[in-house]
Amino acid sequence: MGSLRIFTYSMVFYAIVSIQMTCCQSKVCLPEKQAPLFVFGDSLFDAGNNNYINTDASAQANFGPYGETFFKYPTGRFCDGRAIPDFIAEYAKLPLPLPNLHPASSLDNYIFGVNFASGGSGALVETSQGMFVDLKTQVRYYKNVRDVLRKKLGNEEAKSLLSRSVNLFSVGSNDYGARFVSNISVLQRYSKQQFVDIVIGNITEAIKDIYNLGGRKFAFVNIGPIGCSPGIRFQVKGYECNKDMTESATLHNAEFPRMLQKLHKQLVGFKYSVFDFHTSLSQLMNYPSKYGFKEGQRACCGGGAYRGDDSCGGKRGIKNYELCENVNDYLFFDSLHPTDRANQYFSNLMWSANLTFNKPYNMKQLFEL
Numbered sequence: 001m002g003s004l005r006i007f008t009y010s011m012v013f014y015a016i017v018s019i020q021m022t023c024c025q026s027k028v029c030l031p032e033k034q035a036p037l038f039v040f041g042d043s044l045f046d047a048g049n050n051n052y053i054n055t056d057a058s059a060q061a062n063f064g065p066y067g068e069t070f071f072k073y074p075t076g077r078f079c080d081g082r083a084i085p086d087f088i089a090e091y092a093k094l095p096l097p098l099p100n101l102h103p104a105s106s107l108d109n110y111i112f113g114v115n116f117a118s119g120g121s122g123a124l125v126e127t128s129q130g131m132f133v134d135l136k137t138q139v140r141y142y143k144n145v146r147d148v149l150r151k152k153l154g155n156e157e158a159k160s161l162l163s164r165s166v167n168l169f170s171v172g173s174n175d176y177g178a179r180f181v182s183n184i185s186v187l188q189r190y191s192k193q194q195f196v197d198i199v200i201g202n203i204t205e206a207i208k209d210i211y212n213l214g215g216r217k218f219a220f221v222n223i224g225p226i227g228c229s230p231g232i233r234f235q236v237k238g239y240e241c242n243k244d245m246t247e248s249a250t251l252h253n254a255e256f257p258r259m260l261q262k263l264h265k266q267l268v269g270f271k272y273s274v275f276d277f278h279t280s281l282s283q284l285m286n287y288p289s290k291y292g293f294k295e296g297q298r299a300c301c302g303g304g305a306y307r308g309d310d311s312c313g314g315k316r317g318i319k320n321y322e323l324c325e326n327v328n329d330y331l332f333f334d335s336l337h338p339t340d341r342a343n344q345y346f347s348n349l350m351w352s353a354n355l356t357f358n359k360p361y362n363m364k365q366l367f368e369l
């Protein structure tokens, strides 16, 4: 089963790449002005890195019914189909970014980008507890990729490629989640505002590290309404939203663009884009029918209140779970993650919506800058 999964995945990947490479004559194929997509962060973006690390099933999605809508097999994405970076790659005419830890990941795909995201990880090392690939480690892997590119393409070509590339992040939600859900004391001794400063401070360091390695373009989704996700509501008395998590998300989303504006002044050539994931997800959650969905609050896959008990797939301690009939009616696939259809909706907004959702650029503009 494991090898079949890898084989099928490679087929999807090489099929797309070979189309793009047909016009290419040089030894290392490097399409003119092609901008790679590098992906960092958590389970919203993980395309299967956690399949290759020693972690538990709560941070893995390599079993059915994950993946069944689009790929027809579990890839490790926390979704019935594609994650946001898959759609963004498609719109940018790139192959789907392979997980960095995938055995087939090499120079052949590095020139189109690679996905470093790892479910469960956050900006702080404490959030991962050594169980997931934390942000610092993801940046270290990015440096390895940079080193391979330099060796194979030469410093100038590698520099030019990395300066065109877009670095896309989903990070922070698990830090705020871990602070309220787990018993990790180091995460709890700060005030809410101090904690936001520390999370953003660590994201800033990661951005600067990538900038110093050659990255210039950075795109982010802000923190969604995490306190109201089915998986969090399931744990709160009366199944209300978690107020502390909601407040942290609001503080984070206010401070984060201010940090980016500062970086824009400090770092020559630094360009960025922030997608208002919080607003767009809230709209789908609160008015699903306005956007063609039927259910905005309850998950498609899981059990208990809001189907938020994290049992999707039956491999995380609870064997029995429910699966909705029509996944395309749902915003949430499992207790925390949107469906393929919802991810497509968000990706369309990220790619081409105006300043209402993307500040100061949408992703199409960021790729073309």
Ligand SMILES: *[C@@H]1O[C@H](CO)[C@@H](O)[C@H](O)[C@H]1NC(C)=O
Pocket: 183
């Ligand atoms: C924290 O929780 C874990 C399980 O979630 C448990 O094994 C550990 O003993 C707890 N630590 C403390 C200090 O309560």
Ligand SMILES: *[C@@H]1O[C@H](CO)[C@@H](O)[C@H](O)[C@H]1NC(C)=O
Pocket: 124, 125, 126, 197, 198, 199, 200, 201, 202, 205
């Ligand atoms: C990064 O996080 C650590 C905790 O993991 C914290 O001690 C440190 O101050 C943070 N760094 C910045 C720049 O905020």
Ligand SMILES: *[C@@H]1O[C@H](CO)[C@@H](O)[C@H](O)[C@H]1NC(C)=O
Pocket: 354, 355, 356
């Ligand atoms: C963005 O587009 C929407 C309609 O699609 C429009 O209502 C809104 O005014 C636009 N906002 C800006 C800042 O251009």
